[in-house]
Amino acid sequence: xxxxxxWPATLVQPVGSPLSLECTVEGTSxxxxxxxxxxxxxxxxxxxxxxxxxxxxxxxxxNLSASRPQDRQFxxxxxxxxxxxxxxxxxxxxxRDATQETQYxxxxxxxxxx
Amino acid sequence: AQSVTQLDSxxxxxxxxxxxxxxxxxxxxxxxxxxxVQHPNKGLQLLLKYTSAATLVxxxxxxxxxxxxxETSFHLTKPSAHMSDAAEYFCVVVSGGSYIPTFGRGTSLIxxx
Numbered sequence: 443x444x445x446x447x448x449w450p451a452t453l454v455q456p457v458g459s460p461l462s463l464e465c466t467v468e469g470t471s472x473x474x475x476x477x478x479x480x481x482x483x484x485x486x487x488x489x490x491x492x493x494x495x496x497x498x499x500x501x502x503x504x505n506l507s508a509s510r511p512q513d514r515q516f517x518x519x520x521x522x523x524x525x526x527x528x529x530x531x532x533x534x535x536x537x538r539d540a541t542q543e544t545q546y547x548x549x550x551x552x553x554x555x556x
Numbered sequence: 557a558q559s560v561t562q563l564d565s566x567x568x569x570x571x572x573x574x575x576x577x578x579x580x581x582x583x584x585x586x587x588x589x590x591x592x593v594q595h596p597n598k599g600l601q602l603l604l605k606y607t608s609a610a611t612l613v614x615x616x617x618x619x620x621x622x623x624x625x626x627e628t629s630f631h632l633t634k635p636s637a638h639m640s641d642a643a644e645y646f647c648v649v650v651s652g653g654s655y656i657p658t659f660g661r662g663t664s665l666i667x668x669x
Contacts, residue, residue, distance in 0.1 A: 474655055485646065485661040486600075493655065501656075532599055536655075544590065545657065547599035 444469035448533050448548040455555055461506075461520040463551050465533030468514065472538035475516040476545060477508055480530040492516060493538065528555045558583045558651045562660035570668045575619075575634040577663045579647035582628060586652035589630045591621055594644045594662075603645075606630060617641070642667045 445468045455461060467473050477489040488501045490508035498508050505524050509517045516533060531551045536543040563578040581587060588607045592600040604615025611623040621632045630647060647660040 486659045488656065491655065530597075534600075544602055544605055546602070547592075549599045550597070552597065 444535070444546065446533060446535055446546060446548040448531075448551050450551060451549065452552045453554070455523050455553065457525055457555055458522050461518070461523050461527070461553070463518040463531055463533075463553075465516040465518075465548055466514055467535045470514070470535070470537070472513060473535040474538055474543075475510065476534040476536075477516065477518050478532040478534065480532060480550075482529070486532065489518070523555045525555050528553055558587065558649050558654070558658050560647050560649045560658050560660040562645075562647050562663045564663050565661070566664045566666065568666040568668065569637045571639055572636050575632070575637045575641065575665065577632040577645050577647075577665065579630045579632065579660060580628055581630060581647070581649040583649055583651045588650045589621075589623060590648040590650075590657070591615065591619070591630075591632050592646045592648060594646065596643075600646065603632070637665075637667050639667050639669065641665055 447466050449464055474493050476491045478486045479489055480486050490498055490500055492498050492510045495510055495513055506520050533548040534545040536545045560581045569575055590605050591603040593603050594600045603619050604613045604621055606613045606623045614620045619634045621630050623630055642665055644662045644664050646662050648657045650657045
């Protein structure tokens with residue numbers, strides 16, 4: 443069966459510090475991968491998605507970047523965090539080469555920027 | 557283009573009474589529709605999915621939803637609420653040929669004893 447992991451679970455960082463959040467998927471090959479942010483009391487905002495190694499699409503301009511160095515690894519980064527980067531970050535996967543497929547979510551990372 | 561509107565930001569019910577969470581969508585072509593549930597500080601869990609088969613979809617934990625094309629709706633229901641159903645619920649649409657879902661803003665379900 444497939445599993446998705448995110449770490450860390452929680453993170454408190456000062457403004458201006460770098461960020462690296464990691465997401466890995468097990469039990470499937472060539473998945474589509476997604477990063478979302480959920481601000482307090484708001485819905486999910488799609489940040490990035492990837493349909494293959496090295497292929498990253500950005501949905502909104504912002505202070506963040508994403509990379510996919512391996513097939514089942516998706517990393518969210520920032521060089522300098524802003525207060526507005528605080529939120530709950532969720533990674534998700536779906537089957538590759540399949541549209542309209544179910545997305546399966548990881549447990550999330552709670553980021554607080556102070 | 558696709559969009560989804562969850563008509564209620566909060567729904568409050570008593571334990572044992574029916575639940576109705578409303579969702580309307582727009583989609584240019586053959587949508588797939590989903591409902592997810594999120595408990596506090598957790599990831600999203602799939603409740604059910606519609607993909608142009610039966611219009612009445614049964615999901616986990618006693619939830620079901622009915623796809624009504626004429627009304628562009630996909631409301632989520634449950635006959636009898638349980639305290640453990642208290643959570644945030646998201647309606648999601650993905651248009652035909654798309655990888656990218658659109659999420660509703662969520663409905664918070666409150667269950668009173």
